[in-house]
Amino acid sequence: MFRWFRLLGQQHLGFWALGLALFMIQEIPYLMMPLVRMEANPIMTMPESSLVLERCEKLLGSLCIALMLFVVHRDAVFFSVKPGREALFFGLAMGVLLLNFFGWALYFSGCQTLFVMLTFIVAMPPLFYVFIGLWRANTPLTVCGCVFLAVHFVHVLGNLKMTV
Numbered sequence: 784m785f786r787w788f789r790l791l792g793q794q795h796l797g798f799w800a801l802g803l804a805l806f807m808i809q810e811i812p813y814l815m816m817p818l819v820r821m822e823a824n825p826i827m828t829m830p831e832s833s834l835v836l837e838r839c840e841k842l843l844g845s846l847c848i849a850l851m852l853f854v855v856h857r858d859a860v861f862f863s864v865k866p867g868r869e870a871l872f873f874g875l876a877m878g879v880l881l882l883n884f885f886g887w888a889l890y891f892s893g894c895q896t897l898f899v900m901l902t903f904i905v906a907m908p909p910l911f912y913v914f915i916g917l918w919r920a921n922t923p924l925t926v927c928g929c930v931f932l933a934v935h936f937v938h939v940l941g942n943l944k945m946t947v
Contacts, residue, residue: 786855794923797855801862802915806848809880809911812887819891825946826890826900832941840938843931847912850924859919872918876911883907897943905939906932 786797816827831837864873886903909932916924 786857789857790854792922793857794854794921795857796853799852799855799859799861799919802851805911805915806851809883809908812884812891815887815891821891822893823895825895825943826904826939829939829942830945832945833938836934836938836941839934840931843927843934844908847909847924847927847931850921850927851912851915851919854921854923856920864918869918872914876914876918879907879910879914883911900943901936901940905936909935 786795789795816824864870882903886899886907889899890904909928912928912931913925916922916926916928
């Protein structure tokens with residue numbers, strides 16, 4: 784892990800390579816999608832309900848990735864799961880990632896209900912960033928992830944309601 788200079792408080796501009804690996808793991812279902820034969824793929828073919836929400840969603844999602852990779856806490860090490868707060872939030876991040884993969888498995892198998900899409904595919908990635916932010920004491924990532932969750936959920940819900 785690299786720390787270049789202090790940004791604000793105990794947050795520093797740096798680089799966390801494990802963050803890049805975590806991002807890439809979270810993207811695995813999108814890499815597998817072309818290999819899976821589905822009768823329908825509503826997430827990839829839904830109409831756009833709001834250009835403003837779409838732009839906000841993309842900006843917030845990209846900002847979450849950038850904050851995860853380039854903002855590091857002063858005391859952070861490459862990997863640590865101390866008992867207590869770190870273990871709790873690391874466990875929640877991994878649990879959310881597993882729930883996201885479970886949702887994608889349901890989706891790929893044809894169970895493409897509104898509940899499955901919104902709960903497992905839409906809500907879990909922003910929660911993944913929130914819990915990583917909490918685990919790593921990365922306050923900007925935690926806050927951005929919470930806002931991303933709200934915008935992403937409302938946006939996709941609006942898009943999916945247009946298909947019904």
